[in-house]
Amino acid sequence: MSRLRESWERFWFEPVTASNLGICRALFYGLVLLLYGFDGFTAWGDVSKAFWFPIQLFEWLSLPVPGPSALFVVDAAWKLSLLAAALGLGTRSAAVVAFVLGIYRLGVPQNFGKIHHFDAMIVLTLGVLAFARSGDAWSLDRRFGWTQRGGATAVSGEYRWPVRAVWLIMSLVFFAAGFSKLRHGGVGWIASRSMSLILAQHAYEVANANPITHIGLWLSRYPHLCALLALVTLVTEAGYPLAMFSRRARWIFPPGMICALIGIRVMMGPTFPQFVICHLFWVPWDVVADKLRAWRAKGG
């Protein structure tokens, strides 16, 4: 039991500098702000209650959807909190506001007929960062001396667990997707014409966006290639959690998943930029920054 606890604590809390988490924070909030900057959220305030099929969270909390003006205020406040968190200005408060408003802001559309899965990962990552001390480096808080923690050499487990918690979220999400395929489709999901038919069906404009190319339709004519694609997809999803524990797997599964997400967009249509954004947490940005600094010092 104590060995398990020791391993657990070493995995999550082994002290590191604040740098990597700080860069992850700045990039994550900045990219989320860019992604949702102009997505027409306030228009949900005009949609009739005839389309209202509330998800459990909204039902339990009796959360309403007011008119466009009130939604505009919520949206603006959320985006301001994202901007502040990206800049590292009042980071702790901004992160909490971004999370609380984010649940509502990203949850509202899910009540109108269909849950789109890509927003959930953003909400959960906002949740992790709301609990984290991500403003101790690469932040205005640090620059103005508003935080005393996280000097250049200071190390703490506080800067390690949030990054790994986002790895955990991604691992749980992608493993669940792989597990669901095995549960519902079984081996037949790979060994049949299933993938070929899925690709052909997506040429009929059924997803949230249309395929960028006709490659999916072309590929659907080759069932064996489609079966191989299905196998690679399933292995990438179900094997994704290995990346949490193996450095070697970290070079395979996250890049493989990004390729899969781009492939889905190109061949089938559905958009998953949120999932791609969360992958930035796999990059050791502090190492990248150090190498860049060394390169510039050499006069590169």
Next chain:
Amino acid sequence: MLGFGFGRERLVAVRYSALVLVAVGSPEEVTSLEVSNRFGMTVARRVTVTALLLLLIGAHLVDLVVDSEQWPFSNYPMYSWKETQHFIESQRLLGVRADNGQEISLQPREFTEPFDQSRLAEAFKQIDRAPDAAERWSKAMPNLFDIYERRRRAGQHSGPALRGMRAYFTRHELDPEARNLEHPEHRKLLAEIMRP
């Protein structure tokens, strides 16, 4: 409240003692309340984070085991069923042009904002299954029409003026080139709105 100063560790540790018991194990193991310099975090803080991580894992596992979806957690069932059908069924919204009465596809998302095609199709499916379907349709179609026309007049999309809209259930037999995209083999009118 979330930032625990080292001087407050004892108070915080007492506050979180229940969590400590749940997350770490037997009472003997949690009697030490000192700050662990090795991790640079108080015990209470580590326990709080551990509780958060276990909550994340637990909530995901519940949805996975029960095969359910409690947003933002989910079992991620998309595309998980073995597909055997050589056709695709969907619900589609078509517009009726004001100038010549011709039906046109309202597929580009700009015409149906804030809905995209997949969410709109699922919403139509749910309305059709709802016990109060007739009442919902009577509100849903005018609402979509009004949003389309208001946005068109505001120059927010490039679609033509419409005199009506129709929601259809459609079935397309799969064609290797998808040549029948605009002409499904089967379609059934679900609801319509026509304005004079």
